[in-house]
Amino acid sequence: MGVAAAGLAVAQAWLLARAISGAYLGGEGLSELAPVLGGLGFVLLARPLLAWIGDIAAHRISATVKARLREDLLAAAVRMGPRWAAETPSSSVVLLATRGLDALDGFYGRYLPQAVLAVLVPLAVIVCLGFVDGVAAITVALTVPLVPVFMVLVGRMSAAHRARRWALLGRLARRFGDVVAGLTTLRIFGAAEAQVGVLRRITDTYRSTTMATLRVAFLSALVLELLATISVALVAVGIGLRLAVGELTLDVGLFALVLAPEAYLPLRRLGAEFHASEEGVTAAAEAFAIIEAHPSVGGAEAGRPMPMPKPMPARIRALVIDGVSVSQPGRGVLAPAGASLVLRPGEVVAVTGPSGCGKSTLLGVILGLVEPSVGRVLLEAGATSGGAADADAVGADGVDVRELDAEAWRGAVAWVPQAPYLLPGTVAENVRLGARTPVADADVVVALDAAGLGEDAGVGPSREVGEGGRGLSGGERRRVGVARALVRRAPLLLLDEPTAGLDAAAEAAVTRAIRSAADAGAMVLLVAHRPGAIAGADRCVEIRWAEVAP
Numbered sequence: 001m002g003v004a005a006a007g008l009a010v011a012q013a014w015l016l017a018r019a020i021s022g023a024y025l026g027g028e029g030l031s032e033l034a035p036v037l038g039g040l041g042f043v044l045l046a047r048p049l050l051a052w053i054g055d056i057a058a059h060r061i062s063a064t065v066k067a068r069l070r071e072d073l074l075a076a077a078v079r080m081g082p083r084w085a086a087e088t089p090s091s092s093v094v095l096l097a098t099r100g101l102d103a104l105d106g107f108y109g110r111y112l113p114q115a116v117l118a119v120l121v122p123l124a125v126i127v128c129l130g131f132v133d134g135v136a137a138i139t140v141a142l143t144v145p146l147v148p149v150f151m152v153l154v155g156r157m158s159a160a161h162r163a164r165r166w167a168l169l170g171r172l173a174r175r176f177g178d179v180v181a182g183l184t185t186l187r188i189f190g191a192a193e194a195q196v197g198v199l200r201r202i203t204d205t206y207r208s209t210t211m212a213t214l215r216v217a218f219l220s221a222l223v224l225e226l227l228a229t230i231s232v233a234l235v236a237v238g239i240g241l242r243l244a245v246g247e248l249t250l251d252v253g254l255f256a257l258v259l260a261p262e263a264y265l266p267l268r269r270l271g272a273e274f275h276a277s278e279e280g281v282t283a284a285a286e287a288f289a290i291i292e293a294h295p296s297v298g299g300a301e302a303g304r305p306m307p308m309p310k311p312m313p314a315r316i317r318a319l320v321i322d323g324v325s326v327s328q329p330g331r332g333v334l335a336p337a338g339a340s341l342v343l344r345p346g347e348v349v350a351v352t353g354p355s356g357c358g359k360s361t362l363l364g365v366i367l368g369l370v371e372p373s374v375g376r377v378l379l380e381a382g383a384t385s386g387g388a389a390d391a392d393a394v395g396a397d398g399v400d401v402r403e404l405d406a407e408a409w410r411g412a413v414a415w416v417p418q419a420p421y422l423l424p425g426t427v428a429e430n431v432r433l434g435a436r437t438p439v440a441d442a443d444v445v446v447a448l449d450a451a452g453l454g455e456d457a458g459v460g461p462s463r464e465v466g467e468g469g470r471g472l473s474g475g476e477r478r479r480v481g482v483a484r485a486l487v488r489r490a491p492l493l494l495l496d497e498p499t500a501g502l503d504a505a506a507e508a509a510v511t512r513a514i515r516s517a518a519d520a521g522a523m524v525l526l527v528a529h530r531p532g533a534i535a536g537a538d539r540c541v542e543i544r545w546a547e548v549a550p
Contacts (some may be wrong), residue, residue, distance in 0.1 A: 001054030017254035062108035091177035100283025107277035117266040125263035143231035154220035228264035309405035313381030324375035337546035350537035414490035420481025422469035428461035447483035452509030511536040
């Protein structure tokens, strides 16, 4: 659309010059000029129509690009795993996916189309002028490159302002998110007003930086407008002098005079759109950094194709953890260090050890969310006989869980983290969350009863909960997580401190539910500190950490 509009600009200049020269010098009337005036009217109507169609197309493309970028960004955030999520403030990702990518409208909708026109239109104008007025063509050809040179200089000047402004906006988002999340605690300790003061200072700094960026944008627009005006004036002076001495005819002079500003117009607009799209470009760079980052697990190395995942075995004989060690960034330790155990269907194995030794990290390795520094997790296929010969054969021909299809593997695992997350809705909806097959109401009731909940305990299936389980105690949220794991009837059950914070009766109920799942054929790996949970296990495996040699 832009290229067609540029062609119409050339036609408009020629028709306008032809009409003026015909009326002024040739004495032509309306009847003689009717075809020219009709063509000029058509061009004057077609140019804004093409611009309107081009804007619609550009906005649709921009909306499509933003939607795809948001999908890719959120998919990448999920793919990067919980460790990356824990290290990256959620407010930064939210800011990037909303305000940051929304700013791409200026980049995809206006800047990129204008960049194409900024190359094509000046070349077209210079070529057209070269056929009728070589001097004007040379003048335009010499002055047009000055505009991009100044644009580059201005762009370098504004880059620092742009980066600082986006960093301050991210800092403001993170601080505001933290204050809102901890508002209750801040009010209790009387520290809310101090945080309001911090937010006010960050906001004032952001405002000052924004004004500085706008100052640079306005000054750069002034420079580009002045440069384009002086360049057009040079062309006009040359045309006027040559008209005065008779070296040009009036129609040629008018054509060159009307057409010359069209060579600078796309460049001037490009400069304006550049500043309007700066925030979006900065945000897109951060989004692509996340999208193109290679996660620690579940993806191919850079430049290498993703291997074809292996299918899940129909029956699992054992889960083998073979010398797994995980390096903990910033701590200089391996936690766990050389963890090894064999877990078979029908067994409950308790993983114990001091805090920080890597028990929860070991569950992350099994889930495929954490990459082990050393060792592997194997899955043995087939039926188990439980004999000594079978024990000796375990691990001989197992499949590394990293080679399995990640979704299929996690679909075979029921995981209860230390703090199960609950979504707004009913308890029944949260129990069904993540189930691969429909869960009947009766199954939900049975799972809640097994976890020590239900109507008698005041946490029935119809109980409404808020975001994060608001309205339930910590122990009740944990037991809803246990019920959620039970209804999956998965062959592998991973439990991270499921009885922490529970009274003796609730702990006994959860322990019985775990034993029932194992008796039904599940493999249960239990991270535990409390004696009651450990006593309910078939055996215990102690996990240790070790310092990394410098």
